[in-house]
Amino acid sequence: MVMREPEMARRQHPLKLDQASEPSHMTVDDLSSQADDAGLSDTMVAEPPARDGAQAQLASETARRRTFAIISHPDAGKTTLTEKLLLYSGAIDLAGSVRTRKNQRHATSDWMAIERERGISITSTVLAVDYAGCRINLLDTPGHQDFSEDTYRTLIAVDSAVMVLDAAKGIEAQTRKLFEVCRRRGVPILTFINKLDQPGREPLDLLDEIERVLNIGAVPLNWPIGSGGEFQGVYDMPGRQVLRFERTAHGAHRAPVQVANIGDPALDQLLGPRAAGQLRDDIDLLEGAGAGFDVATFLRGEVTPVFFGSALNNFGVEPFLQALVNLAPPPGPRPSDRGPIDPVAEPFSGFVFKIQANMDPNHRDRMAFIRICSGRLEKDMPVHNPRLGRSIRMTRPSKVFARERETVSEAYPGDVIGVTNPGVFAIGDTVCAGTPLRYAAIPRFAPERFAILQNRSLSKHKQFHKGLEQLVEEGVVQLLYDPLSMRREPILAAVGELQFDVVRARMATEYNVETELEHLSFVAARWPSCPPAVLESTRLPSAVRQVYDSADRPVLLFTSEWELGYLEREQPQLGLGGPVD
Numbered sequence: 001m002v003m004r005e006p007e008m009a010r011r012q013h014p015l016k017l018d019q020a021s022e023p024s025h026m027t028v029d030d031l032s033s034q035a036d037d038a039g040l041s042d043t044m045v046a047e048p049p050a051r052d053g054a055q056a057q058l059a060s061e062t063a064r065r066r067t068f069a070i071i072s073h074p075d076a077g078k079t080t081l082t083e084k085l086l087l088y089s090g091a092i093d094l095a096g097s098v099r100t101r102k103n104q105r106h107a108t109s110d111w112m113a114i115e116r117e118r119g120i121s122i123t124s125t126v127l128a129v130d131y132a133g134c135r136i137n138l139l140d141t142p143g144h145q146d147f148s149e150d151t152y153r154t155l156i157a158v159d160s161a162v163m164v165l166d167a168a169k170g171i172e173a174q175t176r177k178l179f180e181v182c183r184r185r186g187v188p189i190l191t192f193i194n195k196l197d198q199p200g201r202e203p204l205d206l207l208d209e210i211e212r213v214l215n216i217g218a219v220p221l222n223w224p225i226g227s228g229g230e231f232q233g234v235y236d237m238p239g240r241q242v243l244r245f246e247r248t249a250h251g252a253h254r255a256p257v258q259v260a261n262i263g264d265p266a267l268d269q270l271l272g273p274r275a276a277g278q279l280r281d282d283i284d285l286l287e288g289a290g291a292g293f294d295v296a297t298f299l300r301g302e303v304t305p306v307f308f309g310s311a312l313n314n315f316g317v318e319p320f321l322q323a324l325v326n327l328a329p330p331p332g333p334r335p336s337d338r339g340p341i342d343p344v345a346e347p348f349s350g351f352v353f354k355i356q357a358n359m360d361p362n363h364r365d366r367m368a369f370i371r372i373c374s375g376r377l378e379k380d381m382p383v384h385n386p387r388l389g390r391s392i393r394m395t396r397p398s399k400v401f402a403r404e405r406e407t408v409s410e411a412y413p414g415d416v417i418g419v420t421n422p423g424v425f426a427i428g429d430t431v432c433a434g435t436p437l438r439y440a441a442i443p444r445f446a447p448e449r450f451a452i453l454q455n456r457s458l459s460k461h462k463q464f465h466k467g468l469e470q471l472v473e474e475g476v477v478q479l480l481y482d483p484l485s486m487r488r489e490p491i492l493a494a495v496g497e498l499q500f501d502v503v504r505a506r507m508a509t510e511y512n513v514e515t516e517l518e519h520l521s522f523v524a525a526r527w528p529s530c531p532p533a534v535l536e537s538t539r540l541p542s543a544v545r546q547v548y549d550s551a552d553r554p555v556l557l558f559t560s561e562w563e564l565g566y567l568e569r570e571q572p573q574l575g576l577g578g579p580v581d
């Protein structure tokens, strides 16, 4: 028996075509609605080749990028797994926890005050990490469905996803919805079944559920040794190694691991005769079943490789990280209005998928997050924003690690970089050098909750409006106003109630403004696409209220789904749809 690091075979995989295309609007329950190609053609666009050396560097830098999101139902352990991936990649020395006791560190990716107070993730977090020769761009997402618009935007920016399941719960509702988004976008998925240290369901039962409910092949690449209080580690199937882990205090340090072969006579001693016998039987059964893993089927989204472990205890995290860098694809071509854009071709292009204000309490600025899709981005490079028709100098592109940032001199396809945003970038903007192009717009969700936000700190009128404007720019909520109302307060529109809590908490902590909410009884909003004259000449039911969004487009608010259905049926000329940008 030896003490050494497990070895995983390195695998090659071809670049794949990202079939990204989305509807112009959607509701939370309509994540699987039809794609709308918006005139994207499929002839590859490539600008004239760059200098040979620079071209080779662009190709090799792109090939070593791994950009993925961690997704699941709330509480499955995404943030905990993220923290442990940071620990094993060497990005942090000591892992923090989502819920902390005195003197303990917090998890890196839940950096916002309200996330730490509540122990849940509220906004997606970007973490750039180097590991095993790869640059990993890891995005931890919130699981709660009230924040699913943020998670959805993040999924547009990645090349693969890690789906985390709680071993006791299996596939939960939100996991299923997010899986469907990945499937529709052609994003390959790795599965991490977490919390094996707690009483859970049988591994075979969980695999069966993945296959049945998600209609995807589930191939285990490791197998758990025991479960609950007797969970000892995992059997790594490609490497044919037994990995027995030991717990550490709070899982803050890497778990010591002992490695053995399945045929090693000392296995009984290492695992105990019962666990060793059970493992031999399990492996015989699995190898007999002959369900081999094929990388191409994974990249096509037909199969998900499955890993078991416990993020909290660091059991199975390191082999998972190794498999992740081996299996997750590098950036592939991305559709645009000029056809698919090859990542390994100049010039630079990318798009803004996230905006976040006040990440750094010392600066209190706004940051736009750009996913690079092609070419090399250089510091001080002028880029074009086709929406505004203007050029912007990238003076300080930053590598982002949760709330920290570090200016970089260059960045490559797959990278998510932060740039300070004095109001020139909006979510969905394409940024590019060379001939202007546009990546598909990022759709907004139709709001289902409405409330008036009142300012309780009356002397802070300016702060109230600044805070609201910045939170709306981030997409935390949408803003509506009624020009006929005597009241001056804005109407907030959200997908879920928790978004209002976030607005109030962030207004207090980041803008020092106390606010009060007054809920409105509307349950749906629709944007009429008809010409203004048609809307003016249509008699609306008295309970329907007409308001405007921040781009001055008319919006109709409904107090019941029935009322909405009635108007859609009776007045089809209104062309009621979701929000479009």
Ligand SMILES: Nc1nc2c(ncn2[C@@H]2O[C@H](COP(=O)(O)OP(=O)(O)OP(=O)(O)O)[C@@H](O)[C@H]2O)c(=O)[nH]1
Binding pocket: 072, 073, 074, 075, 076, 077, 078, 079, 080, 081, 098, 099, 119, 120, 121, 122, 141, 142, 143, 144, 194, 195, 196, 197, 198, 309, 310, 311, 312, 313
């Ligand atoms: N027993 C056990 N608990 C775990 C494990 N991983 C995470 N947890 C706990 O599960 C709870 C939720 O973990 P998080 O990492 O915050 O889950 P999440 O998926 O990020 O949750 P949201 O971001 O709010 O959707 C926390 O109390 C964790 O300590 C594990 O392997 N074993």
Ligand SMILES: [Mg+2]
Binding pocket: 078, 079, 080, 120, 121, 140, 141, 142, 143
């Ligand atoms: Mg989380």
